[in-house]
Amino acid sequence: MADAHDKAHEGGYKVYVVTWFWLLVLTVLEIGVVLTRIPRLVMVLCLISLALLKAVLIAAYFMHLRFERISLAYIVTTPLILATILFFALVPDATRVLGIR
């Protein structure tokens, strides 16, 4: 861990350029997924997975979470977990409103 930390401090720009490259690849993939005519559910799942992957790359390398203590990483993922819980808690309401319409 300490080694990784030191490396991030001294390593220069390489890790950021590699992260940038993968973020671009994932963005192009996202647009590609939309343009292919795959079933909607598969498309949504692909897009959400790709978005999460991009978010992890940004947080881990650009925001240096990879080089912080793991406890900080656990703390900062809570909004994502809460948002997921909130969404699934509200899905029954959304489908009910849809049924009324």
Added chain:
Amino acid sequence: MSAEDAVMEEQRVLASDWGGGKSPVGTSWGKLMMWLFLMSDALTFAGLLVGYGVMRMSAGRWPYQYNIFNINAVVGPMTFILICSSVTMAAAVAAARMNDHRKVRLFLGLTILGGLMFLSMQAYEWSHFIGEGARLTTNPWGVPMFSTTFFVITGFHGSHVTSGVIYLLVVAGKEGRRRYSAETIEIAGLYWHFVDLVWVFIFTLLYLI
């Protein structure tokens, strides 16, 4: 609990991360406070995006965004610019760690330029969308919530980019006169990367899905 157990328990607590005298997350207060701010900001965005998802589900139908927004020529490049500005921001932090203050200013300048380009493209996109008849509560595509959620969420994100540009201008301006520590640049970078991170979800959920 016997006296011996009590002493053992006290020692266990003192030896743990929460016993005091230690920083459980091992960062400076400045960085931790920025993270806490970003978490509360993330919850606001989470509320907006979940609200969008629920409204969209309950609406039943939704306009096909690819026919309305110019994703290949405007929104895609906006995403590209924001990712590029994130990498120049990360490079500014790396330069600050290497004590290369000329490069810090250069990379901060490029990041600000990226932010301004993103904002001008967003202004173009908004005016195009408004020109087609979209308003906050009505639009020609028959689903009022389509334009409401679009304006509120991209507007809220755009105001974050604007604040970020101002924040970076202040940091870059002061950096010119006195040397900032690498950590001050890094904390400003955390905010900028967060804005990029939120855009990842907005781009996916509002434009692509």
